[in-house]
Amino acid sequence: MSIGKSLAEKYTEKNISDFESVLNKIDTFQKSLKKISKEKDFYNVCHIFSSEILSQDKINEIKNKYGIAVEVKTENHQNENILGGEIVYYQGKKWDGSMRGVFNRFNEM
Numbered sequence: 001m002s003i004g005k006s007l008a009e010k011y012t013e014k015n016i017s018d019f020e021s022v023l024n025k026i027d028t029f030q031k032s033l034k035k036i037s038k039e040k041d042f043y044n045v046c047h048i049f050s051s052e053i054l055s056q057d058k059i060n061e062i063k064n065k066y067g068i069a070v071e072v073k074t075e076n077h078q079n080e081n082i083l084g085g086e087i088v089y090y091q092g093k094k095w096d097g098s099m100r101g102v103f104n105r106f107n108e109m
Contacts, residue, residue, distance in 0.1 A: 046074045050086040053078055062086060066095050 085097040
């Protein structure tokens with residue numbers, strides 16, 4: 001036990017490990033809040049993953065295809081692993097229009 005910790009316990013007549021556990025709980029709570037806020041942002045934004053950066057016209061065409069309002073904020077992400085098409089995430093839903101997704105659906109039949 002460190003000298004500072006033993007002196008603190010002597011003068012506060014409390015076990016420091018109780019304070020450390022409270023601080024750990026606060027830290028865990030803060031991490032949970034950050035995670036929830038990131039998930040909320042992901043839930044409210046339309047994310048489109050494609051092999052190339054899409055034009056605004058193509059993005060609007062994709063939104064119309066899946067029934068997403070045009071005024072919804074959209075982020076286009078480039079992913080070289082997508083062979084063709086796009087993968088769209090919006091409000092907890094996933095639409096996989098990529099070639100890999102088409103083959104996966106075909107294999108499930």
